[in-house]
Amino acid sequence: MPSQIFVTPSVYSRVESSLTRGSKPIAANFPFLKVCEINTIIALTPTSIYEKEDDDLIKFIQDNSIKYYHFATDSSVKNKGKNRQIPITHEQVNKILSIILMKNSGNIYIYCNNGGQITSLVIACLRKLQLWSNVSIFDEFICYSESANHNDRSFVEQFIPNIEINRSEKIEWLWRGLNESVILNHPSLKQIVFVE
16 A cells, blocks of 8 residues: 655744644645644635635535635735835734634644745744844744745834733643743733633
8 A cells, every 4th residue: 555645835834833834725735634633724815715716725624624714915015125115004913913823723724825924923922922032033034935035024023922922721821831920921911801
């Protein structure tokens, strides 16, 4: 019996134990994503797979009972070079993080078309929420995006996490090893509301 070959999506990587990232999956990637037991897919693209009629991906999502969230990105922005613009908003990032931080989202795969800038911006904002230094955030950023220009840096630096976190429902890895008083008193986390 021949062994199965698994093909990862382009720019695929594990961000945290229940969070992975990459480019838009194609049919060749589905067996790999199935083995990863993906429960939730977050798409950061101009149009939803339902609008573009991506029948293969729709069927994969339905056959595997995967939750699908689409966040429309702005396709009209300049997306090349040092003046590359930001195609996503802080409000969208806060909504995305709310999904990522919920235990019931399970294993998550987040993607933009090429796995680069847009996904990197969301992950950078997650890292800011995790209290990473800017140096570490942008070191990771440039591993997946061709560069981190001034607009990218400003977007992340100006991001203020404004979300509600249910203590019993949040994923374990968010602030692993940090004392709760550090989190509750940290100036960059003042907009976060903790609920029981």
